[in-house]
Amino acid sequence: xxxxxxxxxxxxxxxxxxxxxxxxxxxPAKKSTSARKTAPVAKRAVAKKPAVAxxxxxxxxxxxxxxxxxxxxxxxxxxxxxxxxxxRRINRELAEVYPYAHPELDFExxxxxxxxxxxxxxxxxxxxxxxxxxxxAKYPTPEDLAAANPEEVEExxxxxxxxxxxxxxVIGLSKALAEDFxxxxxxxxxxxxxxxxxxxxxxxxVLGNAFGRPGITVDTxxxxxVRRWEWTAETDxxxxxxxxxxxxxxxDWTDLSHHVIWHGRRICHARKPACGACPIAPLCPAxxxxxxxPEKARKLLKYEKGGFPGQRLNPPRAYLDAGGKPAPPLGSx
Numbered sequence: 001x002x003x004x005x006x007x008x009x010x011x012x013x014x015x016x017x018x019x020x021x022x023x024x025x026x027x028p029a030k031k032s033t034s035a036r037k038t039a040p041v042a043k044r045a046v047a048k049k050p051a052v053a054x055x056x057x058x059x060x061x062x063x064x065x066x067x068x069x070x071x072x073x074x075x076x077x078x079x080x081x082x083x084x085x086x087x088r089r090i091n092r093e094l095a096e097v098y099p100y101a102h103p104e105l106d107f108e109x110x111x112x113x114x115x116x117x118x119x120x121x122x123x124x125x126x127x128x129x130x131x132x133x134x135x136x137a138k139y140p141t142p143e144d145l146a147a148a149n150p151e152e153v154e155e156x157x158x159x160x161x162x163x164x165x166x167x168x169x170v171i172g173l174s175k176a177l178a179e180d181f182x183x184x185x186x187x188x189x190x191x192x193x194x195x196x197x198x199x200x201x202x203x204x205x206v207l208g209n210a211f212g213r214p215g216i217t218v219d220t221x222x223x224x225x226v227r228r229w230e231w232t233a234e235t236d237x238x239x240x241x242x243x244x245x246x247x248x249x250x251x252d253w254t255d256l257s258h259h260v261i262w263h264g265r266r267i268c269h270a271r272k273p274a275c276g277a278c279p280i281a282p283l284c285p286a287x288x289x290x291x292x293x294p295e296k297a298r299k300l301l302k303y304e305k306g307g308f309p310g311q312r313l314n315p316p317r318a319y320l321d322a323g324g325k326p327a328p329p330l331g332s333x
Contacts, residue, residue, distance in 0.1 A: 078230075083230075083231070083247065084247050086283060087229070087231050087244075087247045087248070088247070088248065089283060090229060090280050090283050090284075091248065091252065091256050091259055093279060093280045093283070094259035094260070094262075094263055094279075094280065095255065095259060096279075097259075097263070097279050097280075098258070098259055098262045098263070099318070099322070100316065100318040100319040100321075100322045100324065101255065101258035101259055101262045102209075102258060102315070102316050102318075102319065103205065103209045103258070104125040104129075104310070104311040104312055105117060105120060105125050105128060105129060105205075105312070106129045106132065106133075106312050106313055106314050107210075109210070110184075110185035110187075110206060110210035110211070111141070111142055111177070111185050112132065112136055113185075113205070113206055113209060113210050114173065114185055114192075114195070114198065114202065114206050114210075115132070115135070115136075115145075115170050115173070115174075116128050116129075116132050117202045117205045117206065118166065118169050118170055118173065118197040118198065118202060119131070119132070119157065119160050119166055119170065121162070121166070122161055122162055123160045123161050124311065125311040125312075126311040126327050127159055127160055127161075128160060129311060129312055129313050129327060130159065130313065130327070130328075130329060130330035131156065131157060131159050131160050131330060133313070133329075134156050135153070135156050135157070138152075138156070139153075139174075141183060142173075142174040142175075142177040142178045142183050143174075143178045143183055144174075145170060145171060145174035146171060146174040146175040146177075146178045146179075148171060148174075150167050150168070150171060153167045153170070153171060154167045157170075159330065166197075168196070169196050169197030170197065172195075172196030172197065173195040173196045173197055173198060176194070176195050176196065177195070185206065185210070187207065187211045187213065189203050189204075189207060189215075192206060192207070200218075200237070200238065200241070201217055201218055201219060201237065203215070204216060204217050204257075205217050208253070208254035208257065209254070214250045214251055214252075214253040214254050215253055215254060215257070216241045216244060216245050216253045216254075216256065216257050217254075217257040217261065218237040218238075218240050218241050218244075219261060220270075221260065221261045221263075221264030221265060222240070222257060222260050222261055222264070223235075223237065223240055224264060224268075224270055225260050225263065225264050225268055226240060226243075226244050226260065228268065228273075228284070228285075228286045228289075229283075229284060229285065229286070230285050230286075231243070231244055231247060232244060244256075263280075265302060265303065266301060266302050266303050266304075266305045266306075267279075267300075267301060267302075267305060268290075269290070269300065269302075272290050272291060272300060273286075273289060273290030273291075273300075274290060274291055274297040274298070274300040274301055275287050275288060275289065275290040275291060275292045275297060276290075276291055276292045276293050276294040276295075276296065276297030276298075277294060277297035277298045277300070277301060277305075278297075303324075304319070304322065304323055304324040304325065308325070309325040309326060309327050309328060310324050310325060310326065310327055311327050312326065312327055313326055313327050313328075313329060314326065
């Protein structure tokens, strides 16, 4: 009767011995397994790389999505509702980044704004702002500019490029204002586009910033960014205007234009966007097209974001309070 427990005890002992033997035999297998595991380490490091830059780039932005979502593109079958939400969130984020966004042309009245906007074609707002003080000092009203000597106007406008064609446009629109609108800039789209040199883009700049009437300004920056963000695939400015306008309340159109254009001029450049310093990287389907290293990306920032002067010689107080610097006058060192 007492021998039975002895047999039962012996059995586990044999099993334990067998387990030890198995463990001894298994030991080399563990080493070879760990050796095999060292090979994929480099692959894992590469897989994590895309998430590194956005963490630093968006560190100053509150409530951003996790960095791992940055490189993920919106699904091809993104629903209309999802597109609207994403587009509006991008605009809200940009409003926080550029709370001081404004038209980057110096002007004191609608006449100066419409002339400056016509002159801004094929040149920078900075160059226009450096040129218009002399123009408006000599020709302050539509009547004055309408009666001007074209050769004298050409000499003033020479720094803006295409100065002969621009002289013809600004003298022509001044004559139209003096003769057809009593020397006043009209506040209706259908009237503005009848003026020489004034198209829908110029008209919306004037309506939105001189009359407070909402409008979308589809310039080259706006076109590039809304396609890069996959808000629309359209390439025609009028179709882009309609497609993007349908994503936002009409009351947002003017500020939306400023936000997008400012972002395109400062961070989301055409040839080399500063992806690693972009505050909306988690929402951008094109993240990675530009420089993703935060340090290198910061060197690509322009104007106030890079610590440089802006484009206006007389910028709004809000811009100066945010650390912006006025542009230098023409001919300054």
